[in-house]
Structures are given as C-alpha cells and as structure tokens.
Amino acid sequence: MSENIVWFEGYWKGLKGEVGGKGASLGEMTGAGLPVPPGFTLTCTAYRKSKEQSSLDEDIARLLYELDTDDTDMVSDRCKQIRAAFGEMAMADQVESDLREAYAELCRQSNSEDVPVAVRSSATSEDSPDASFAGEHDTFLWVKGADAVIDAVRKCWASLFTDRATCYRVKMGYEHRSVEMSVVIQKMVRPISAGVAFTLNPINGDRSQVCIDSAWGFGEAVVSGEVTPDNYLIDKVLMEIGQRKISIKEMEFSLSDHETVERAELDEERAKSPSLTDAQIRAIAVLAKAAEKHYACPQDIEWAVDADLDDGKNVVLLQARPETVWSKKTSSATGSVQSSGDFMASIVSTLMNPLHTKK
Amino acid sequence: MANRFPSPFDIETPEGAEGWQEMYIYSSLFSENRREFEDSMFWFQDGVHWPNVMTPWDATFFEYALASLSQYNSRHLQVPPADGIAFRILNGYGYLSPVPADPAKIEERVANFTDRAGHYFMNWDDLYSNWMVKIRDLVGELEAIEFAALPDVEDAERVVKSGAGVGSGYQIQENYVRLTSLALKLWNYHFEFLNLGYAAYLDFFMFCKTVFPSIADQSIAKMVAGVDVDLFRPDDELKRLARKAVDSGVAEAFSAGDVDATCEILKSSADGQAWIASFEESAEPWFNFSTGSGFYHRDKIWIENIEIPFEFIRSYIQNLKDGKDLNRPVEAIRVERDRIVNEYMGYLLTDEDRETFQGKLGLARTVFPYVENHNFYVEHWAHSVIWRKMRELGAIMVKEGFWSEPDDIFYLKRTEVEEMLWDYFVSWATPEAPAGPGYWPPIIADRRRKCAALAKWKPIPGLGVPPEVVTEPFTVMLWGITSDSVNAWLGGGDQIEGELRGMAASPGNVEGLARVIFSPEDISQIQEGEILVAPVTAPSWAPIFGKIQATVTDSGGMMSHAAIVCREYGLPAVTGTGFATAKIQTGMRIRVDGNNGVVTILD
Numbered sequence: 001m002s003e004n005i006v007w008f009e010g011y012w013k014g015l016k017g018e019v020g021g022k023g024a025s026l027g028e029m030t031g032a033g034l035p036v037p038p039g040f041t042l043t044c045t046a047y048r049k050s051k052e053q054s055s056l057d058e059d060i061a062r063l064l065y066e067l068d069t070d071d072t073d074m075v076s077d078r079c080k081q082i083r084a085a086f087g088e089m090a091m092a093d094q095v096e097s098d099l100r101e102a103y104a105e106l107c108r109q110s111n112s113e114d115v116p117v118a119v120r121s122s123a124t125s126e127d128s129p130d131a132s133f134a135g136e137h138d139t140f141l142w143v144k145g146a147d148a149v150i151d152a153v154r155k156c157w158a159s160l161f162t163d164r165a166t167c168y169r170v171k172m173g174y175e176h177r178s179v180e181m182s183v184v185i186q187k188m189v190r191p192i193s194a195g196v197a198f199t200l201n202p203i204n205g206d207r208s209q210v211c212i213d214s215a216w217g218f219g220e221a222v223v224s225g226e227v228t229p230d231n232y233l234i235d236k237v238l239m240e241i242g243q244r245k246i247s248i249k250e251m252e253f254s255l256s257d258h259e260t261v262e263r264a265e266l267d268e269e270r271a272k273s274p275s276l277t278d279a280q281i282r283a284i285a286v287l288a289k290a291a292e293k294h295y296a297c298p299q300d301i302e303w304a305v306d307a308d309l310d311d312g313k314n315v316v317l318l319q320a321r322p323e324t325v326w327s328k329k330t331s332s333a334t335g336s337v338q339s340s341g342d343f344m345a346s347i348v349s350t351l352m353n354p355l356h357t358k359k
Numbered sequence: 360m361a362n363r364f365p366s367p368f369d370i371e372t373p374e375g376a377e378g379w380q381e382m383y384i385y386s387s388l389f390s391e392n393r394r395e396f397e398d399s400m401f402w403f404q405d406g407v408h409w410p411n412v413m414t415p416w417d418a419t420f421f422e423y424a425l426a427s428l429s430q431y432n433s434r435h436l437q438v439p440p441a442d443g444i445a446f447r448i449l450n451g452y453g454y455l456s457p458v459p460a461d462p463a464k465i466e467e468r469v470a471n472f473t474d475r476a477g478h479y480f481m482n483w484d485d486l487y488s489n490w491m492v493k494i495r496d497l498v499g500e501l502e503a504i505e506f507a508a509l510p511d512v513e514d515a516e517r518v519v520k521s522g523a524g525v526g527s528g529y530q531i532q533e534n535y536v537r538l539t540s541l542a543l544k545l546w547n548y549h550f551e552f553l554n555l556g557y558a559a560y561l562d563f564f565m566f567c568k569t570v571f572p573s574i575a576d577q578s579i580a581k582m583v584a585g586v587d588v589d590l591f592r593p594d595d596e597l598k599r600l601a602r603k604a605v606d607s608g609v610a611e612a613f614s615a616g617d618v619d620a621t622c623e624i625l626k627s628s629a630d631g632q633a634w635i636a637s638f639e640e641s642a643e644p645w646f647n648f649s650t651g652s653g654f655y656h657r658d659k660i661w662i663e664n665i666e667i668p669f670e671f672i673r674s675y676i677q678n679l680k681d682g683k684d685l686n687r688p689v690e691a692i693r694v695e696r697d698r699i700v701n702e703y704m705g706y707l708l709t710d711e712d713r714e715t716f717q718g719k720l721g722l723a724r725t726v727f728p729y730v731e732n733h734n735f736y737v738e739h740w741a742h743s744v745i746w747r748k749m750r751e752l753g754a755i756m757v758k759e760g761f762w763s764e765p766d767d768i769f770y771l772k773r774t775e776v777e778e779m780l781w782d783y784f785v786s787w788a789t790p791e792a793p794a795g796p797g798y799w800p801p802i803i804a805d806r807r808r809k810c811a812a813l814a815k816w817k818p819i820p821g822l823g824v825p826p827e828v829v830t831e832p833f834t835v836m837l838w839g840i841t842s843d844s845v846n847a848w849l850g851g852g853d854q855i856e857g858e859l860r861g862m863a864a865s866p867g868n869v870e871g872l873a874r875v876i877f878s879p880e881d882i883s884q885i886q887e888g889e890i891l892v893a894p895v896t897a898p899s900w901a902p903i904f905g906k907i908q909a910t911v912t913d914s915g916g917m918m919s920h921a922a923i924v925c926r927e928y929g930l931p932a933v934t935g936t937g938f939a940t941a942k943i944q945t946g947m948r949i950r951v952d953g954n955n956g957v958v959t960i961l962d
Contacts, residue, residue: 204572207706235575237702240866240954242575278868343480343562343722344473350562352440352465 004046004098008039018043020122020182029317032294035287037306037316038109039186040102041122046095047157047181054089057177060161064176069167079161086158091150099153099185100146106187110308114145116188116259119152121159121181142188142259149185156183187308189316190255193275194219194304195229197284198323199236199292205326207298209242210234210285214275217252218261219302219318227251230275234285241281246274280305283315291320298323361849364821366398367449375812379451382415382806384772387422387448400445402454402822403840406914408652410894412451412813415806416749416769416776419542420654420742421446421453427546431554433460437471438554441831451813454822455838457831479555483725487552490729494548494736498644501541501744504534506752508759509787528784535752535780539773542745549737556730557836557918563723570712571703575954576917577866580926582700583723586692589732590920591927593648593661594901596641597668598685600634601675609634610680613673618666642668644740648899650879653738656750656769659879660743661899670883671902678905687927734898734920752776759783760796762803770806771799820848820937839864839916839935848937859936859943862915863956864922867931870950870961871908873943890951892943896921904928909951911939911958925953933958 006019011027019027023041030036051057063078091099107115121138138159140152159165160181169176195214200207213222213229221227227250233243248271256262276284284303291299302319309316367389372379380388389397409421429443442458460468479486513519513526560583567579604610609631612624625631642662650667651658661668675685700720707713753768761779762768771779779795786793825845834840839862847860874889876882879900885891887906894913898920904910907930915921915934925932931953933939939958943949948961 201573206571206573207708208571208578208703209573233573235573235578235954236706237699238575238578238581238866240575241868242573242954343718344477346566346719347476347480347558347562348439348469348473350565351438351558 002094002098004043004049004095005102006041006043007102008036008041011041015043018045018182020044020184022120022122023182023184024122026184026186029294029320033290034294034317034320035313035315037187037189037318038106038309039117039184040106042095042099042102042153042183042185044180044182046092046098047183049092050089050095050157053092056085056089059085060176064166064170067166067170069170072163075163075167079163079166082161082166083155083158086154086161087151089154091154096150099150103146103149103185106185110187111310112308115308116142116144116190117149118184118186118188119143119149119156120184120186121156122184144259153183153185157181187306189304189318190307191218191304192307192314193217193280194302194318195222195275197288197301197303199288199298199301200323200326201233202325207326208236210236210288212276212281212284212288214284215249215252216266216270216275217254217264219304220253220261221249221251223302232276232281234281236285236289239282239285241278244274246272248272249275276305279312280315283312287315287317291317295320295322298327300324363824364401364819364849367402367447367454367822368394368398370449370819370822373450373812373816376450376809376816379809379813382451382770382772382809383413383418383448384422384774387418387446389447389449397447398823400456400458400823401825402447402456403834403838403845404818404820405453405455405838406818406820407838407895407916407919408654409453410652410914411655412810413448413453414656414769414810415772417655418448419539419773420546421448423543423546424549425455427543427550428554429458430547431550433458436475436555437468438476438558439465439468439472441833449822450816450818451810452816452818456823457834459831476555476558479552480559480722480726487729490548490552494545494741497541497545497548498736498741498744501538501741501748504538504541504748506531506534506748506755508755509783528787532777532780532784535776538745538748545737545741545745549733552726552729553733554833556726557833559719559722559726560730560918561836563719566715566719567703570707570716574703575863575866577863577926577953578699578703580917580922581696582703582720583727584696584923584926585724585728585731586689586696588728588927589735590898590923591687591901592735593645593899595687596645597671597902598675600638600641600668601672601679601685603637604634604672604676605679607634610676613669613676618669621669638668647740647743648735649739649743649897650882650899651897652895653742653897656746656766658897660746662743663747674902730918731923739899756783756795759793761793762796762799767799767803770803770810817941821845825849836916836918839914839919844935844937857960859911859933859939859958859960861911861933861936861939861956861958862917862922863952863954864915864917864919864934865910865925865930865932865953867909867929867953868951869908869931870948873911873945873947873949874907875940875943875945877940890949892939892949894940895919896924898924900924901928904930909953910934911936911943911949911951913937913939913941 006015008027008030011019011031016024019041026036060082063081067078068074107113119140138156140155143149143152160179193214193216195212197210197212199210201209201211212232215222215227215229222229228247230247231245232241235242249266250271251263251265253261254264287303288299288301291301299320300323301317304316304318306314306316413421425444425446432438433442440460442460445456445458447454509527509531518526564579567574607630609625612621612631615621615624625635646661646668648661649658659667678685704713704716707716749768750765753765756762756768757765782793782795828842829835829840829845871888871890873892874885875892877894882900882903885903885906888908890909890911891907892911895915896910896912901924904924909931910921910925912921912934913936919934922932922934931951933951933953933956936958943960950959950961
C-alpha cells in the first residue's frame with residue numbers, strides 16, 4: 001500500500017527487513033493461505049521517517065552520552081526519558097495518515113467502527129540481538145480507535161529503549177540510531193466459538209484425520225479443560241465429517257461490555273447446541289491441513305470463529321505448533337506381516353485375523 | 360436383550376403354508392437328522408441375494424451358488440480359516456451359516472492356500488482373460504439349447520437316416536439336463552475368482568486400517584474401484600441411445616405413449632430404423648439385465664420387457680432436452696481416484712510403507728475388475744438366458760396341456776422337471792395320454808398358495824446362537840453382517856428410537872422424503888429428490904440413481920452391488936440396516952448419514 005504499511009497479504013520475502021520477524025511470519029502464513037486474523041505492519045521506514053523529522057536522535061545521543069551501564073539508577077532514569085520522548089514525538093504526517101487509513105480499512109473489513117486490535121513490536125532482523133530485548137513491553141491488546149493505535153505504536157517504538165536493550169547496545173558498541181523497529185497491528189478476535197485442532201487423530205495417530213475440539217466463546221475454556229468440548233473427526237482426504245460428539249457446554253469465556261474476558265454460564269439450549277456449523281468444521285480442517293502442509297509436519301493449532309468477519313472468512317488461525325506425541329513415531333506398520341513383501345503371507349494373515357473388519 | 364435367536368426348529372409355519380417343505384429338496388431343509396449340528400450354528404438370512412420367497416425351481420440357483428462357493432473355500436483353494444457356507448431354506452427364505460475350518464488342519468491349509476491362491480494371483484491376467492472366454496462360450500452353449508415340442512413323426516433325414524440313433528424325445532431330456540449342468544458350471548465359474556478377489560481386497564483394506572486406523576471403508580473402496588466397469592455398461596448404453604435419438608432427430612417418437620406406438624414411428628423413417636438397429640446392437644448382451652438380483656424368475660429382464668429400457672431412454676432424452684449432461688465424468692473420477700491415493704501416500708511415514716501400500720493397491724486393482732464385472736456375466740446375462748430357456752420349455756408344456764402358464768414350470772423342483780419330461784417322452788413314445796396334465800395343476804396351484812402364504816412372513820434375520828464377534832471376512836464384506844448388526848437384530852446395542860444403523864457404504868449426508876420400494880416394478884414411482892428405501896437394490900436400477908438423493912437398504916455390505924453403484928453415482932448410502940423397509944414409510948422425512956451409517960427418522 002505504501003512504504004509505511006505492508007498488509008499481511010501483501011507481504012513477500014523481500015520485505016522481511018521492513019516488517020521484522022513477527023510481521024514476516026504473519027505475512028508468510030497469510031500468503032500460504034492460513035487465515036490469521038487480518039492486519040498489517042507499520043514498516044521500519046515509517047519508524048525511520050518519523051524519527052528523522054524529529055529531534056529524537058539528538059535527544060537520545062545526549063541522554064546516553066557517557067552512560068554508565070553499571071549504574072542501574074542512571075540507566076533507568078535515562079531510558080525512561082527517552083521513552084517519554086517517543087511518547088511526545090509527532091509521527092511523520094504521511095506515516096500517520098497511512099496508519100489511520102490502514103486502520104480504517106481494517107475496521108471496514110471487520111464491519112466495525114473502531115475494531116479492537118493488538119499492537120506488537122516486530123524485531124527488525126534476525127541477526128540483530130535486539131530482537132530478544134525488543135519484546136519486553138511491546139504488546140498492547142484491545143487497542144481501539146486510531147488515536148489509541150498511534151499511541152500504542154509510539155510505545156512500541158519506545159520499547160527499543162528498555163534498560164536491558166539499551167545497555168546491551170552500549171556494551172556491544174552498536175549504534176542506537178541505526179536500530180529500527182516495525183510494528184504489527186492485527187485485529188483482535190471476538191470468538192463465537194474457538195478451540196484446538198490436531199492434524200491427526202490423537203487417539204490412534206491416524207494422519208489422514210483432523211480432530212477438532214470446539215466450545216463456545218474464547219478457546220481458553222477448551223485449552224484449560226473447563227468445558228467438555230464438542231469433538232469432530234474429519235477425513236482429510238474426502239473432507240467428510242466422520243464423527244461428531246456434541247457435549248453439554250455449561251460455560252464459556254466471553255467478552256464483557258467493558259471488554260474483559262469473563263466467565264459466563266450458558267442456558268441449556270445453547271449449552272447443548274453444536275458450537276460449529278458443518279461449513280465451519282470443514283474450514284477448520286482445511287486450515288489445519290494447510291498449516292501442516294506449510295510447516296511440513298503434523299500440527300496442533302488454535303483457531304477461532306470470529307464474530308466480526310463475514311461467513312466463509314471467519315475461521316481464523318491463532319497459533320500453530322508442531323504436534324509432539326505421535327510425530328515421534330516413524331512407522332505404524334513396520335514389522336507386521338501386512339507390511340512384509342510376502343503378499344501371500346499377508347493375505348493369509350488377513351484372512352486368519354480379520355478382527356479389524358468388525359465395525 | 361436376548362442373547363440368541365430362536366432355534367430353526369422353533370419357527371412356526373405361516374398360516375396357509377403348511378407342508379411347504381415338500382417344495383424343496385430334502386438336503387436344503389433343516390431336519391432332525393442333522394439337528395445337533397444345525398442347532399449349534401448361527402444362521403443369517405441372505406436378504407442381499409434372496410430377499411423374497413423362492414419358488415421350487417428358483418431354489419436351484421440358491422443351492423448351486425452356495426455349494427459352488429463352499430467347494431472353492433473348502434476343497435479347491437483351502438481358504439485357511441473358512442470352510443464353506445452351509446445353506447438351508449426355511450419358510451421359503453434362504454439362511455446361511457459359515458462353517459469354520461478344523462483348527463487342527465489350518466497349517467496344512469495355509470500351505471495349500473499359499474500355493475493354490477498364489478498361483479491365481481501370480482497369473483491373474485491370463486486366468487482372467489481365459490475366464491472371459493469360458494463365460495462367453497458358456498453363454499453361447501446356453502443360447503444354443505433349443506426346446507421344441509416333440510414331433511408327430513421324426514425327420515427322416517436328420518434323425519433317422521443320419522444314423523444319429525437318438526431323436527427329439529431323447530434330445531428334450533438331454534437339453535434340460537444340459538441346461539442345469541451348464542447352470543451348475545456357471546456357478547463354479549462364478550466362484551473361481553470371487554473370494555480370491557475379496558481376499559486381495561481385504562488385504563489392502565487391512566493394511567489401510569493398520570496405517571490409518573480411522574480411515575473410512577468407503578475411502579478404501581474408492582481407491583480400488585474401477586472406472587470402466589461392465590456393470591455400468593447397460594446404463595451407459597441407455598444414455599448413448601438417448602443421445603443418438605436426439606442427435607438423429609427421432610426423439611419425438613418417445614413421447615408417443617407406449618412401446619408399440621414409439622416403434623411404429625421409428626420404423627417409418629430411415630433414421631428411426633437406424634436407431635432400432637443400434638438399440639438391437641446394444642441389447643445383446645447389455646440388456647440381458649435383470650431388474651432384480653437375477654435370482655428370481657419373476658425379476659424382469661430388460662431385453663424381454665422393452666418398456667423398461669424405453670422408459671429409461673425417454674427419461675434420459677428429457678434430461679438432454681433440459682440441458683443436463685448425461686456423461687459419467689469418467690476423467691474426473693479418475694483424477695479424483697488418483698488424488699485420494701496420492702494424498703494417503705503422502706500421510707504414510709516411511710518408504711517401506713509407501714511401497715507396501717502401492718503393492719497391495721496394485722494387486723487389489725488387478726483383481727477387483729472381476730469382483731465388479733462378474734455380476735453382469737453371471738447373474739444378469741447367463742441367468743437371463745437360462746430363465747428364457749426355461750420359459751420356452753414351460754410354454755411348450757402349456758401347449759401339451761401340462762399346466763396353464765409358462766411360468767408354472769418354476770413351481771416344479773429342478774428334479775421334478777426331469778420326471779415331468781420323462782412322462783412327456785413316454786406318453787409321446789407309447790403313445791398314450793401323459794399323466795402330467797392331471798398330476799401337476801393341483802400341485803402347482805397348491806404351491807402357488809403356499810408361496811403366497813410364505814411371502815407374508817417377514818423372515819427373521821437370524822437363527823440360533825450368534826458368535827461373540829463376527830469375524831468371518833466374507834460375511835462382513837458381502838452381507839454386511841457385523842457384531843453390531845447382529846446385536847441390533849437382537850434388540851440390543853445402543854439403539855436410539857427413530858434411528859437405524861447399518862454400513863456406511865457411500866459417503867455424504869442428506870435429508871429428504873423417503874420412498875419405500877419393495878419390488879422392481881415400483882421403481883417408476885420414485886420422484887426427483889426422494890430417498891430410496893428398499894430391501895435391496897439391483898445394479899439395473901442405476902438409471903434412477905440420477906433422480907434420487909440417497910439409498911437405504913435392509914441388507915448388504917460394503918461390497919454389495921447397491922454399495923458399488925451408489926459410490927459410482929456419488930450418492931450417500933447406508934446398507935444392511937435390517938429394518939429400514941419395516942420402520943420407514945413412503946413420505947417420511949429422513950436423514951441419511953452415509954459417513955457413519957446412520958439413518959434418522961425425522962417425523
């Protein structure tokens with residue numbers, strides 16, 4: 001969209017330096033067809049341009065002149081002043097208008113006036129050790145409205161000057177002025193239902209299945225085990241829903257009026273209703289398969305159905321990590337007669353032990 | 360819940376059918392002589408092939424089929440765990456009981472089976488192409504049999520001066536013996552390959568279940584299923600003829616009302632005549648296709664009831680006019696099959712597993728065409744010819760005053776037909792009046808009454824003590840009989856009111872109005888979008904599969920013909936539900952879950 005904004009779907013790997021690790025990862029997932037909640041990255045260029053048209057570099061140089069990194073009080077005081085300076089810094093006009101416009105677009109996509117977003121810093125490059133320090137105060141959740149977003153972005157920028165990060169750069173002799181940061185702005189999900197999914201059947205390790213656990217509201221209820229979730233088994237190949245167990249889901253975690261996540265009891269009708277439609281079940285299975293394919297190993301994902309997005313686009317991926325239990329097994333058939341090259345021995349064994357055919 | 364079914368010795372005879380046993384040969388009946396053995400076994404009714412009462416002659420194919428199957432398992436191939444399948448007739452219905460092999464002999468049987476079955480698997484293509492030659496020759500031999508009324512005087516040249524030494528009186532008896540011998544040979548051929556085909560399929564099936572424990576049976580079937588299957592050829596021919604009618608501008612003739620009027624119009628133009636010639640070309644052999652299982656003389660055969668293929672063609676013409684594409688998407692089916700195979704391959708973990716998977720899939724695909732195709736050649740084509748020849752003989756005996764309808768002959772046991780022909784021959788030779796015209800009509804009338812009384816009896820699905828688990832592989836595959844279905848018959852299991860459970864035979868989930876069909880004659884009642892509910896379906900119902908949404912049957916397994924056709928036509932199907940036709944009525948709203956094998960009555 002501009003040198004200041006890179007939407008997740010507009011990302012390509014040439015932009016990695018501009019969007020940082022987190023922005024790149026979200027962009028890559030989006031590009032792979034993994035429906036992460038929509039959003040964009042405010043680039044390093046945006047940071048640099050804002051900083052250039054302010055007196056910040058001089059202020060930083062002044063404040064960090066002859067900094068004694070062993071004097072924790074001094075470090076704390078100086079860094080605090082730098083971060084305060086970021087708070088007062090005006091964004092470059094173009095950066096601010098691009099940011100406002102991008103946020104407005106995100107609101108349109110989410111059918112919302114001022115969609116709540118997460119604002120997170122995204123480290124500039126992998127080889128920069130700053131990456132590990134940039135993440136201390138860098139996440140702001142449920143940020144609503146363009147002004148609040150701008151404010152949160154400045155706080156993210158300021159988080160480059162945490163005490164630890166600053167001391168580290170001084171010790172290593174890195175230039176403070178060359179350090180850059182991008183910021184990810186991503187829509188917060190307001191889940192109708194949420195849960196987890198495995199790209200294999202956790203009962204028997206069958207990799208041709210997707211297993212979904214689902215309940216109403218935020219996924220925490222499923223993850224913590226506070227409800228018995230609905231359980232679905234989907235055949236990855238035929239994409240047929242092979243098994244559905246609907247549970248009584250007595251509670252959910254939902255968003256209260258003042259936007260905090262609270263526990264709520266459910267009435268009987270809702271408690272016993274399936275928490276997913278067939279189309280949603282299939283969409284989650286497609287999503288799980290795509291994650292598995294992208295990461296080339298079985299996945300354990302967290303997903304949600306977002307109330308703000310349109311049907312057909314509202315199943316989103318919140319997290320993907322490798323499945324660990326069954327993935328360690330390399331073969332389920334090796335050693336059995338059925339897997340040997342002797343086909344007659346195998347056929348005889350099949351006829352002699354046909355218990356599997358019992359339905 | 361009861362833990363057993365009634366003993367076959369405790370089943371009451373339906374009112375009006377007293378003495379029904381005399382209609383069948385003694386060895387097919389339960390009897391005191393074998394009571395100990397018979398009472399120790401579990402028997403299930405074979406509703407897949409014999410859903411209705413058998414008339415005395417119709418029992419022939421039941422007996423020939425089961426005896427042929429049994430000898431291949433027990434004596435020819437020595438299938439290690441399974442001897443044959445004992446068969447009995449009770450109240451006119453067929454009951455079967457798999458006989459396990461003597462455990463002491465298993466080792467010897469394994470060696471024999473490995474050698475014998477191994478030979479078939481190694482030489483499958485040669486043996487199978489030889490089978491195709493044999494079966495066509497056999498049908499040719501059947502076709503060549505001609506029954507003729509005995510002449511006043513034998514032909515001088517052909518019979519007397521030729522030195523043949525035998526004449527028409529001998530010939531008519533030999534012809535009948537030949538017909539039944541060829542029928543028995545036909546059934547020997549039928550089972551020459553069949554169980555081997557199932558065994559190789561099962562082996563692939565079990566491997567899939569080992570590496571993918573949750574894989575749906577139907578996914579396995581889809582990977583193996585053929586695309587160009589002879590069983591679908593009759594339907595493809597109907598479509599071809601419908602297109603030809605449209606393309607050559609003679610389609611209007613099919614709005615004429617009946618077959619005669621349509622033919623009249625067709626004959627009046629060169630294009631119409633060309634169409635008739637083309638129809639006749641398709642008809643032999645492809646319209647030797649039964650509307651039923653092929654096991655009953657009453658099942659209608661397309662070639663003898665031209666109104667049936669004509670009605671299907673008329674309906675296809677209408678589809679073409681409505682702009683529908685009749686082609687089976689053969690290429691798409693092939694692509695989909697490859698996709699399924701490749702995707703499963705991708706989920707296997709080692710090269711070794713992938714190699715084994717491919718090897719077993721390869722063998723299953725080599726043997727499976729037989730499983731899919733034999734049905735047309737045996738139950739449809741050859742049986743059609745046999746029924747036709749029998750009816751010709753029946754018609755001759757009508758003229759000779761033995762009885763009044765050609766079909767009366769099917770109320771004689773096959774051994775009694777020999778006695779009857781002997782009577783005919785003797786009375787012709789003497790000459791004197793035959794005894795038959797006074798002897799047979801009351802017997803036939805009595806047996807017709809008995810069969811009608813037996814038809815009112817709903818056969819109970821099982822007899823005797825069921826095994827703890829049903830493991831016999833062919834029983835599960837062909838008849839869809841599992842521990843679950845046996846429990847459901849006994850009224851146990853976790854049955855839910857308004858819910859029927861059966862085999863998940865073809866995937867998909869639909870809701871709609873039920874149409875319960877008990878007889879092939881009624882299939883024209885089916886309306887667009889309905890769900891077909893029937894005791895069992897026949898492959899020849901394929902043309903209506905374009906109309907319906909799903910199929911539910913009382914009997915049948917994954918490999919039953921209903922299941923094969925449903926998968927081919929992409930319709931959800933639940934087979935082997937036991938009681939669908941008893942619990943569901945036409946017009947009820949039902950849901951068919953072909954993924955889980957569940958039918959729910961929604962009303």
